[in-house]
Every structure is written in C-alpha cells, then in structure tokens.
Amino acid sequence: MTAHTAEAPRAQIDDSPITPTRNGAEVLIDVLVEQGVEVIFGYPGGAVLPIYDALFKQDRIRHILVRHEQAAVHAAEGYARSTGKPGVVLVTSGPGATNAVTGLLDALMDSIPLVCLTGQVPTHVIGSDAFQEADTTGITRPCTKHNYLVKSGNDLARVVHEAFHVATSGRPGPVVVDLPKDVVVAPAPYLSRPTRPHRSYQPQRTPDPAAIAEAVALLRTAERPLIYVGGGVINAGPEASAALRRFVALTGFPVTSTLMGLGAIDADDASFIGMLGMHGAYEANLATHGCDVLLNIGARFDDRVTGRLDAFSPDSRKIHIDIDPSSINKIVRVAVPVVADARLAIEALIDAWGEATPKPDIAPWWRQIDAWRAIDSLAISQPEGEDAVIKPQYAIRRLYEMTRASGRDTFISTEVGQHQMWAAQHFGFDRPNRWLTSGGLGTMGYGLPAAAGAQIAHPEALCIDIAGEASILMNIQELGTLAQYRLPVKIFILNNRYMGMVRQWQELLHGSRYSESYSDALPDFVKLAESFHAKGLRATKLGELDGVIAEMLAHDGPVVAEISVDEFENVFPMIPSGAAHNEMILGAAQSSQAAGITEEGMMLV
C-alpha cells in the first residue's frame, strides 16, 4: 500500500512542548489533517461529543454521517479500496464501537487500511462498568491489525500518527484508537508526523535479490507457467498493476486472479484466463491444477481458491510474493518465498527477466488452455422473448455492457451471495480499485455502504452496488445517507427470492431442504426507494431489463433497481467443498455429482 503522499496542509500550531492550548479533540483533528484525511465516516454519541464539537468548528475535514456504525466502517473500506488512501471512522464508545466490529474484521480479512477512532469513557472510570463502557481494545484485538488505548493527552498525537503508519504500511489493515473522553477534553500537545522509523514495527518492502533470481530461474524453466494474482497487487497500488501488465506482456504467461485481485490485469487481456477457485472459470482452475510453475503474487492460498489442499496444483513448483511473511508457507509450502511489496517485486522480476529476453515458447500450454477455454464454462443460457424470465448472469452481463458503453469510470461493489459470484464472473474490470467486495469475511450488508464510500471519493463516477434481496436489507438504512449527501449510487438488486447461495448449498448438500432460506415478506423495493427519496425501478421480465438499466444509468441520483430473476439459478462452475480443481461441476446437469461429496467435504464451509 502506498501511503498517500499528498502534501497535507501543516497545522498552524506550535510544535514545542510548552503548555498546550488546544484540547485533545482539536489536536486530533490537526493530526488527521496532517495525515491528509479529507473525509471521516462516523456517528456521534456521548463519549465523542468533544470530537464532534471540534469537527463542527473547522472546515478542513468533511464528516459523513452514516445510519449505522457498521456502515461507517464499510463506507470507509469502499473509500479506501477505491482510492488507495486509508479510510477513517469515528464512532462512540460501547454500542458505537461494538457495531463497528464486523466492519473492522471485514477490513482485517481483506487487508484494507483503516483508522477507526472510538470514544471511550473517561480514564478514571474505565473498568467500573460505566455507562456505555466496553473493553474496546479487548474486543477488537483479534479484529484489527493493531489497536491503542490512549491514556494520556501526551500520547495522543504520537499514537494517532502511528495508527496511520501501521494501517497503511506493510500488509494494510484496520487500526483502532480508543479515546477516553477526558483525553480529548483536556489540553494536549501537538506533535508532527514522526520521521524516525518505528521502534519495533518495520515491515520489509524490498525483495531479496537472491530470491528474485531464484524465482526468475524457475520461471525460465517452466513449460506450463501460471501467474496467480491476488488482492496484494491491488494493495500495492496502481503501479503494481501496471508492472504486472508489463511482466505479462514480457513473458506471455497466462494469468488467473482471485476474487480480490480482479482488475489487477485487464479482464480483456488475452493472457487473462479468468478467476480461479470455488466459482472460478474452468480454464483457470484446470490451469492451476496442471501448471508446472505457479507464481503467486499477493494472494494467500485461501480455501475458496485451493479446494482440497492435498490436490491443489499438485505438480507445480511455487513462488510466493507476499509482504506478510506469515502468509508464506501458512497453507501451501512454496519453493521460493519472496517477502516484498508486490510492485517492487514485480519490477525486480522484470529487471531480472530482462526486457530484451524473447518470450519463452509455451505454445503447447496455451493450446491446452485454449481447449479448456473452448468449453466456455461461463456461458449464459438466457431464454429469448419479451416475457422470458431474466437470468441473473444475463442481467449482470447487460449491466456490464451498458455501463461500458456509457464510457464512465465505474466502481462496482457487491453484497454477498450468488449475485456476488455472478458479478465477479460476468463484470469485466480493466483497472484496479474498481471492484469492492467482501471476500474474506463475506459480509452481507457490505455493498451499499461501500458504494457510498466510493461515491464520496469519486463524485463524478458511476458507483453501483450489485446486491441480493436478502443482503441489501442488512444495511438498507444507508439509503438515508445516500439521500442526505445526494450520492447517486445505483443499487442493482438481483431478486431471486432466496438467500440464493444458501439455497444452492442446501440443494447440493442437504437434499433440497430449503431451511429458512426463502426471502419471505420482502418490502416493495420501489416504494422503499421512494420513501428514502431515491428512484425505484423494477424489471420483472426480459423485455424490461435494458430499459430499467438505461433509466438507472441515466438518473442523476440514487436508484434502487429491483431485477426479478430466475429463482433457481445456481452458480457454476463450482468446486464442491473438499474436492479438487479437476473435480469441478460445470452445470446443473452435473450437480448430482455433488451428492458424492464426502462427509469430510460437508463439514467444510
């Protein structure tokens, strides 16, 4: 993650340690300004009133009032993922902090840089079960990269600067700073961003040249190479994606991506063979299974990707580039570990490979991949006719084609479920930072606030939340935020009247007993939108789909478009849990295979 480099306006106050004249809350704002913070997502309460007061009295930082603290965190994640800058959250003590917890863990799992400021009861009552007291550092310890309780105003500025450093450097992640009320009320000294390295935290960014040389030597011998990229390439900034594209052009190697890495390489690039993993493309998974050298750049061998571990890419020698040493050899043993920032490592690979080196001849491997590609595992079977039921995959395809035709810079967020997988499969991304999804935690309710956060950062862009009818209800209150700030976010609900992803697993693994997965008593989404001052649209059959998408895209304000889709469509291809990549189910006709899932497989999630 490139720490934002924009020169922050220096706060006009005295640096010297003489009697401070500003209170902790004002000093906090100064530190945020120095850190380049432009926006805070938050929700007030007793413990943070002094901070809200300081916000009121200044105009350097904009505060976005959300409708639920979880949404504040997801909005900050959307802001961060779409800009590369850290997202900033401000919530009150007790329930404010606990409401933020899901978002924090979401950011931790997906390596999103955040600084979350939580209010706390005054220091002298901590531990007495005071009103709205929670052990916030205790609760958030396993949900953050690091957290702090600031016990004295003297530590305030230093700790907040440090929080930004920790959140944005190395493997990015969320950092909580817990601020007792007395600390923000009392005067506190200001300190500028430290110039000295941190005492104990100094993540390695530059690759070991010997490891790079070893990696290149291995890559040169490859007959069936495969590059497997992940979210780390996005974390490493747009220059990392640019370097990746140069490296791919140089080598002619095929590239697959995780869910989190989509956009690192242009989806239209001939070298891109699609997403891999549980719902990945046939060619991507078979190439992963069949390759002889696997170059992992910024991906973490997640279980959605590897499937059955002892059958994962069994014949390959593996190179793993990751900025976090704990990601390496955690799940899959690799031959060449490279601890480094993805951009620096790819640039070093390019140098070591040599710009003048001719592309190796891997034509037979490409012929094999092309044969797998010809299976067309993501083909869509949309029935024709005005009144035909809309296939969800087709709705996303049309959304993609029509947004692309509009030529607008487009950011897509998703909720969690089948619609998320179809979005990953059928919406193409040509650039990094345009795809905002909850991968590691899989948090329903992520998409709407994340889209709002992206829209705040990119007011002119098209920000669309591809949603399911169940997920959207988890943070639907954020329609109020869209209305208040006139955020023209588009919510594209694929309404299949089921928690489709749950129903799919019940169909495949639990004898089609659809226990509690039917979306009963749904609201009228059009009226719901209207009551939140948004535009509501609905398409119930194929003949209405393009019109609704066009109207949605044309409207200069928030829109909820409810698309009624086929209720029983499943996400394919699918590697059932506990299966290997070459045991993929391609479609409904084959899904009886899933009945053969072992008991061991059934225990997996």
Place this chain on the structure above:
Amino acid sequence: MPPVEQPVVNAVISVLVENETGALGRVIGLFSGRGYNIDSLTVAPVEDGRNRSRINIATSGTPMIIEQIKAQLDRLVPVHRVSDLTQEGPHVAREMALVKVVSSGEARSEALRIANAFRARPIDTSVESFVFELTGATDKLDAFIELLRPLGLVEVSRTGIAAIARGSRVL
C-alpha cells in the same frame, strides 16, 4: 507438493516485546485464537531503561505450525524480535518449581532424601510439611514431582521456562 503429514515437535520461542499495556494479551490471544499450544509461558522486563520484556514460550506443533507461530508473533506491532531457540542452535532452558509436601514418618524422610538427590532446597519447613525449591530443566522438575507424588505432595507452583541461547549468540 502435496502437504505431507509432519511430525509434531517441541519448540522454545523467545520474544522481545515492547513493554506496553496489552502486549502480553496480544501474544496469548494469538495462541488461543489460532489454536496453537502453549506448554508454558513466562514474561518479565529484561532491559532496564529500554522498556522491553522477554517472553519465553514453550510450544509444540508441526514444523509448518512452528514457522507460522514465529511469523505471526513477528508481525505483532510491539514485537521487536522473535527467536526459535530450538531451531537456531543449542540453548539452555530452566524453570523453577516450589513443591509442597505434607507427610510424616518414613514418607517425610524419603521426600527429604529425594530432594537431596535432586539438589532441591527446603525453603520452608514445619513439623508436617516441606516446601522445596528446585531449579532445572522441565523434565527434571517433572521427574522430581512424580517421585514426590506418593510421598505427600499437595501443591506445586512452577514458573515456566526461562531460556537463552548457548555461546555468544543473542536474541
């Protein structure tokens, strides 16, 4: 390379950590949260003026797990250094036990004889009890305690290990 079932090994890991609130909690939480074993854990400040503590952890797991434990510890923000003493050459590890024996007659004198053989010191004595202090390697303490068990052993208090590399090598 399909993962091969690896044998479980013991490891002694020393961690130099900034002495700040919550640092120990982070280390312990890491072990419980990720399901790693802690056989024993000791912590105390070690560098005057530098505000650092040393944590010694005796743990066990497959080599891959041990490697994970070290990497996970190393990425905690207040952690300065992590060293796997078992891996990085020879080391010495000692712990101390206070062992209370309540007995009389032959059992009492036998307990004292065993204590002598182990060079355990009686540091508290009453007519019907002894408290022995014994310092040594973990297995020596284990053996001592086992021998006293039938001789009126009623309570044990152990420190867990302090460990350090042999020779001039430092953490």
